[in-house]
Amino acid sequence: MDRIEDRITFFFELVSCNFNLYFWECDSNMNILSTNCLHHEIFQMGLMQNNLINLIKEFSTSKRMPLFFTNSLNMTWIAVFESDSKEIIRIHFLGPVFTDNNFVQNKDSYLGQLSISLNSKRHFIALIDSIPIIASTQLLQYGIMFHYCINKEKISISDFDYYEQSAQTYQKKSDLDIIHNNSNYSNYLFEKQLMNIIENGNIDYISGKKNFSYGGDVGTMSVGDSLRQSKNMFITLVVLATRASIKGGLSVEIAYTLSDNYIQNIELCKTQAEVNQLWHPILCDFITRVHKCKLENSSSFAKACCDYINLYIETDLSLKQLSEHTNYSEEYLAKKFKKEMNISLNDYIRNAKIEHSKLLLSSTTESISVISERLHFCSASYYTKSFRTLTGITPQEYRKKNKN
Structure with missing residues (x-):
């Protein structure tokens, strides 16, 4: 045509x-x-x-x-x-x-x-x-x-x-004026701001702990079912975040895998409060990943390893899994990764898990032991020790300073 x-x-x-x-x-x-x-x-x-x-x-x-x-x-x-x-x-x-x-x-x-x-x-x-x-x-x-x-x-x-x-x-009107004074437009402008923040990997949103909640009159997506309404709304936001992250440089494979996982998590929620609590970690995750993509200047090999680690950060990652993913032997993989990234693979995985745990500490009420298990540390005490070694403070102290 x-x-x-x-x-x-x-x-x-x-x-x-x-x-x-x-x-x-x-x-x-x-x-x-x-x-x-x-x-x-x-x-x-x-x-x-x-x-x-x-x-x-x-x-x-x-x-x-x-x-x-x-x-x-x-x-x-x-x-x-x-x-x-x-x-x-x-x-x-x-x-x-x-x-x-x-x-x-x-x-x-x-x-x-x-x-x-x-x-x-x-x-x-x-x-x-x-x-x-x-x-x-x-x-x-x-x-x-x-x-x-x-x-x-x-x-x-x-x-x-x-x-x-x-x-x-x-x-x-300015975006801010419309958000505060016109409920019919706040949801449109929210979507516009959302796409820009994620696409640009705006890490200032996370560090500034800005209140970026969905405002305005949301269109009816489910009649007579408030929980279904909330789920549909946040699934829509995940779709928008996925597209924005791809436009910002995140690989299509990772973006859509994250989208599938987050939509499944939303569907498993039993209350609106559970659904609402998921949004901030989801948003921060997409922003952080896009931000890392923009900062990275590594080889395709190192990037593939880092993408895989970040994608499966809440699983029991192993050298064997990475070896199968990259088609390198475990020994060669470990040596090549350390040479290119100037850090051992195990240390990189541990540090990545610590960074991800910061998001969980600041945006959820999960206990330290639950977060430790979620990220597959061998024990809560080892997680706390690793966190303090990397950040200089304990997980509890970090949560107190950064709780949203």
Whole structure:
């Protein structure tokens, strides 16, 4: 499919299997060229409030990434920009959609604030009822695919720009402002920040012990089952973290193995508290691994060994396992590793386990003995001794200083 039109047609044939999602193709002056929507009033009431059309035009002069935005009536859209080598030639829209049913349930109250006739309100309600309700995460995934259809460019959620329009004014807000003042946007921006932090291996997040919790109104992923809702939400976050870590340099094999393991751990949780407690260690693990990838400047052999050790850090690692993984004899493997890494293999494994234990100490309430067993130290006393040798303090002292 070399023609944009063919790719877009195929994309919407697939999307229509789930939702009656509207799309609009406009020229650079926002004149509608084509649409699958019979009611052009939806476009008018969605984009002509508060001079929103002109603002999108202005945005298109300096941006090329998709724009995710919501108008003052809580209608959400994605704008994708098609350009030649010099300028925007078309602007494509997905939407509108509602990302939750709050506006639909309270539409009479919202419409009561508008100075329009009763007949206009009835027509408006009929139009609103035709607009689908789609979770923001799913709409963003559609936006990623739509951007690829138009520009043949692969992007991620972190590449989107996010704007909000209040009832009186339309303005770009800082991420922090939106997180604190607009619950509809905090989850979008959370995802954007999450991807950036992991992709960049931002170790400052861990050392700074920042409170980076999921805020805002999370879309309904499971009706009537709060535990299932929490599990689905965090599984989604693990998927985002996996993609961001791959983009940041973590190997696909390790990233997806971690993803599978963490999703299985989430599914085993019996309470929401257990699910919530898993998030911080998961996030820190992905960040730490990406950070190490960016710092490493070793041979493919050493990197393969280190990747394997970090991947199976909570197992009873052995020289034999590494030998089978790298296809080197145990003796040659040990010598080659020490020569390249300037540390013995056993010491590297022990140090890696100590580093991983710091994450468990700061983010869980597990006892020292449980952590020791989890990391396969021969005893809690040996773990404590090894920890003190490497860090200068005991595990208990470290936990006291770094407890989140």
